[in-house]
Amino acid sequence: MIMDKRKKYLGLELKEKLVGVTRVCKVTKGRRYFSFSAIVIKGNESGLVGYGFGKSQEAPEAIRKAGDRAKRDVRKICVIHGTVPHEQKAKYRGARIFIKPASEGTGIIAGGPLRSVFEASGVRNILSKSRGSSNHHNLIKAAIKALSKIRDARVISKHRGVPIKQVYNGEWRG
Numbered sequence: 018m019i020m021d022k023r024k025k026y027l028g029l030e031l032k033e034k035l036v037g038v039t040r041v042c043k044v045t046k047g048r049r050y051f052s053f054s055a056i057v058i059k060g061n062e063s064g065l066v067g068y069g070f071g072k073s074q075e076a077p078e079a080i081r082k083a084g085d086r087a088k089r090d091v092r093k094i095c096v097i098h099g100t101v102p103h104e105q106k107a108k109y110r111g112a113r114i115f116i117k118p119a120s121e122g123t124g125i126i127a128g129g130p131l132r133s134v135f136e137a138s139g140v141r142n143i144l145s146k147s148r149g150s151s152n153h154h155n156l157i158k159a160a161i162k163a164l165s166k167i168r169d170a171r172v173i174s175k176h177r178g179v180p181i182k183q184v185y186n187g188e189w190r191g
Contacts, residue, residue, distance in 0.1 A: 031059040031067075031091065033084055034133045036153060037140070038076050056130070057083035058155055059091065060137030066164065067091035068134070068157050083182035094164040095172075108165035114159040119144045129153065134160045166173030 033172065036056040043050040043071060053076040060066040065092035071082030100118045107114050119142040124133050127145040130153045148157055171176055174181045 020033060028048065029061055029065065029091070031061050031088060033087070033133050034058045034060075036081060036130045036133050038079065041072070044098040044124070050128070053079040055079040055083040056157065058130075058133045058137045058157070059087040060139065062137065063141055064094055064096045065091050066094060066134060066138035066161065068161060070154065076151035092161070092165060093170045094138055095167045096139050097169060099139070100143055101140060101164070101167050103167065105163045105167050107166065108149075109157045109159035109162055110155045111146045112152060112159045114156065114163055115146045116149075116160075116163050117144040118142070128156050131160050134164070138164060155176045
């Protein structure tokens with residue numbers, strides 16, 4: 018894995034998932050202008066995920082732009098044994114999301130664009146609930162925000178400066 022100064026992941030094999038392509042129409046006095054908007058999720062199915070939005074006059078060009086932006090936005094998330102280590106809530110504008118770890122064999126309990134985010138990131142067992150807005154853009158941003166906020170015990174113990182055993186037992190008083 019190669020990282021440059023801006024901490025972007027380069028040279029990785031990322032799988033692309035197209036969430037949706039929408040035709041947008043702008044009406045003016047003289048005519049209608051049609052363009053396309055695309056949403057793409059990219060991930061390596063083992064802890065890296067990114068999203069991108071693209072707009073263009075042609076659908077394939079919008080998808081390509083969205084894919085390029087998704088590759089630039091890749092970030093690391095915490096996945097342990099195919100699930101997340103703890104519950105997390107996140108909000109982005111009108112979209113609210115709640116994610117919860119699930120036992121092996123549960124699968125991805127999520128709808129719409131959330132399923133694509135979890136599949137691309139490598140989460141195989143998770144429970145999720147979205148409330149508020151059902152806007153795909155905001156749901157994806159809320160899901161990635163929630164996944165980015167999740168930390169495992171090693172990170173917490175390093176941050177607090179205590180052994181991992183104290184993190185699990187809850188003996189730390191800060």
